[in-house]
Amino acid sequence: MPYDPQWVLEFQAERDRISTALGGLARRIDHNGSTSVPGLAAKPVIDIQVSLEQIHPISAFAGRLGQLGYVHMPHADDAFCPFFHRPGAWPHTHHVHVVKAGGDEERRTLAFRDYLREHGDVATEYETLKRQLAARFSAGESSSREAYASAKGEFIERVVQIALAAGYPRAQDSP
Secondary structure, eight states: OOOOOOOHHHHHHHHHHHHHHGGGGGGEEEEESSSOOOOTOSSSSEEEEESSSSSSHHHHHHHHHTTTTTTEEOOGGOOOOOEEESSSSSSSEEEEEEEESSHHHHHHHHEEEEEEEOOOOHHHHHHHHHHHHHHSSSSHHHHHHHHHHHHHHOOOOHHHHHHTTOOOSSOOOOO
């Protein structure tokens, strides 16, 4: 759907809830994903990156996120980015990606977001790709959502490498 400025407010409200629930565990809480890029069309799902000093054991924070309605989705990526969503059933309204503060995954995600924010032509190219892929994959099926995400991978990796080489992410705010 077209960009909605309300997404920023939805992120801010959820950031505050997560910050309260996690207390001092959260080093950063960032809005990422397509809803964080002004003007970019997106699925209306607020992606949130939570940076912690330690991401293992997951049990140290999973219960706190669970109290907010988040469900952990065990996956091989848990080694570097445990994933949670709410509500439990599709369609989701929020995704939480937990990463190590100062780690590679945190830096890569923020570099991609910041680069898209500052390079409208690349954001437009990304939107075009996402629209083409959305026409091919069904959002209602988990396997189709994963295929959609995988299909964006080459584009994302190319932009991440360009962004990191150009010094992104830019100055980082605290949570």
